[in-house]
Amino acid sequence: MLDEAARSETRVWFETLRDRICRSLELLEDAFAGEDAASLSPGRFAYERWERAGGGGGVMGTMRGRVFEKVGVNVSTVMGSFTPEFAKSIPGAATDGAFWASGISLVAHPRSPHVPPVHMNTRHIQTTKAWFGGGADLNPIRPDAEDTAAFHAALERACAPHGAESYPRFKAWADEYFFLPHRNEHRGVGGIFFDYLEDDFARDFRLVQDVGMAFLDVYPKIVVRHMDRPWTAEDRAYQLERRGRYVEFNLLYDRGTQFGLKTGGNTEAILMSLPPVVSWP
Amino acid sequence: MLDEAARSETRVWFETLRDRICRSLELLEDAFAGEDAASLSPGRFAYERWERAGGGGGVMGTMRGRVFEKVGVNVSTVMGSFTPEFAKSIPGAATDGAFWASGISLVAHPRSPHVPPVHMNTRHIQTTKAWFGGGADLNPIRPDAEDTAAFHAALERACAPHGAESYPRFKAWADEYFFLPHRNEHRGVGGIFFDYLEDDFARDFRLVQDVGMAFLDVYPKIVVRHMDRPWTAEDRAYQLERRGRYVEFNLLYDRGTQFGLKTGGNTEAILMSLPPVVSWP
Numbered sequence: 044m045l046d047e048a049a050r051s052e053t054r055v056w057f058e059t060l061r062d063r064i065c066r067s068l069e070l071l072e073d074a075f076a077g078e079d080a081a082s083l084s085p086g087r088f089a090y091e092r093w094e095r096a097g098g099g100g101g102v103m104g105t106m107r108g109r110v111f112e113k114v115g116v117n118v119s120t121v122m123g124s125f126t127p128e129f130a131k132s133i134p135g136a137a138t139d140g141a142f143w144a145s146g147i148s149l150v151a152h153p154r155s156p157h158v159p160p161v162h163m164n165t166r167h168i169q170t171t172k173a174w175f176g177g178g179a180d181l182n183p184i185r186p187d188a189e190d191t192a193a194f195h196a197a198l199e200r201a202c203a204p205h206g207a208e209s210y211p212r213f214k215a216w217a218d219e220y221f222f223l224p225h226r227n228e229h230r231g232v233g234g235i236f237f238d239y240l241e242d243d244f245a246r247d248f249r250l251v252q253d254v255g256m257a258f259l260d261v262y263p264k265i266v267v268r269h270m271d272r273p274w275t276a277e278d279r280a281y282q283l284e285r286r287g288r289y290v291e292f293n294l295l296y297d298r299g300t301q302f303g304l305k306t307g308g309n310t311e312a313i314l315m316s317l318p319p320v321v322s323w324p
Numbered sequence: 325m326l327d328e329a330a331r332s333e334t335r336v337w338f339e340t341l342r343d344r345i346c347r348s349l350e351l352l353e354d355a356f357a358g359e360d361a362a363s364l365s366p367g368r369f370a371y372e373r374w375e376r377a378g379g380g381g382g383v384m385g386t387m388r389g390r391v392f393e394k395v396g397v398n399v400s401t402v403m404g405s406f407t408p409e410f411a412k413s414i415p416g417a418a419t420d421g422a423f424w425a426s427g428i429s430l431v432a433h434p435r436s437p438h439v440p441p442v443h444m445n446t447r448h449i450q451t452t453k454a455w456f457g458g459g460a461d462l463n464p465i466r467p468d469a470e471d472t473a474a475f476h477a478a479l480e481r482a483c484a485p486h487g488a489e490s491y492p493r494f495k496a497w498a499d500e501y502f503f504l505p506h507r508n509e510h511r512g513v514g515g516i517f518f519d520y521l522e523d524d525f526a527r528d529f530r531l532v533q534d535v536g537m538a539f540l541d542v543y544p545k546i547v548v549r550h551m552d553r554p555w556t557a558e559d560r561a562y563q564l565e566r567r568g569r570y571v572e573f574n575l576l577y578d579r580g581t582q583f584g585l586k587t588g589g590n591t592e593a594i595l596m597s598l599p600p601v602v603s604w605p
Contacts, residue, residue: 113604224585225585225591225594225595226591283601287598290571290575290602291595294571294572294576295575304505304506310506310507314506314572314604317568319604319605320601320603321571321601321602321604322602323394323595323598323599323600323602324394
């Protein structure tokens, strides 16, 4: 399927969402009033364009600030042909490895152990089939019931127009996906995960847009609740240790990481998800 | 093949080598005379026994000291039956998944950026076949020609009785194995890697013993050359960044890590290889 209109619309959406999210996170940097606010400058995103050898490329946006120790927001639009080996595992690519994919991916690692790290990504992929995928999950160092409820409620509202069965299904999918078997632990407090949504372009694209808007609405509110609270050296040590779980998940299990590394994506952009400082004590 | 004598001999060797290595590394802790020697106590190994649900278990030895920020020396002897899926990838296990495996695995992460991290492991595995595998590689933060030459020379001497072709073959195997395709970078300055050595138990077991003794001879000498040298904050920052490559290799590519996590090994013992503090800046 070669649907140029869908390619153009989805790509523009992912780039628009990126602009809105980055602006919103920069405003949090400005609003920061924690104890070392005076000695630290508000962070600003830097953008780096990259090109993929096989076709397409992306823009890696990164900010290292006073609220966000490291946050990466990547948009990429890549196309070409999967290797025959990899094509076997991709819907609609077994006999024709040609593909086109566009998406946005965000991972935020706040400086404060009280502010939860978060991940959100959505994408549109075309092979001989075409589908949407994505997800969002919250990864607090120490879970907070109010944050967890607010995060899930926002995602539930985003899923509602997609059908009453969507939210429970995508939430269960996240619980299954964001799991570390070797630790017998979930990563974070969940969220939603979905993939291979190919039934109805308009309805599925709306879901992807609504998930982006829900994220944009709820995450800054969660950050604001906690960002000015002081923390202890013990809080920080525990944060670095919990970040290790995030690394383990991304390198051992994450599909997006595998997809990116195996399709010649930009390594720096893919591994931008890894936390700035981590410990395995 | 059920060869009880081979099981007993190899297991005893791995445990003996562990005792000798741990003692040797503790002596380095005692000998440390770097600038903060007076304020830090010499490290000592702590040992923790673990049992594997499917059969067998091991002892995880760890030391957090003033020369070695974190070093793990694990011996394990495990047995049972591979899952049918995993058995397909193991020689001699396709039709009968029963296995027995014993080995030693060591990873050292020195505190000083001048002292190179190192890895060494050897193992004996029995399915319907029986073979030895192992390897050792040096992972300097900034390569030092003299260390690299000494490390390779020691391994070459260890391989010599195994046949003139062994060292170049195992060295090339290490160059191929200790490689990060997504970075297009080798991990460290190489060493040796070998697997599926099943031709001659006595000769192959001697190789495994000689590799262990070579490690025991050469690595402490390399440590002593550098351990008392002062370092800068920049050296430290670069060390933490290079440690990230080590994590990427172990979680994305390392066979031992995959083997351990997929056969219900002890997660803490397997991931003991991960550095104590790491950064992805």
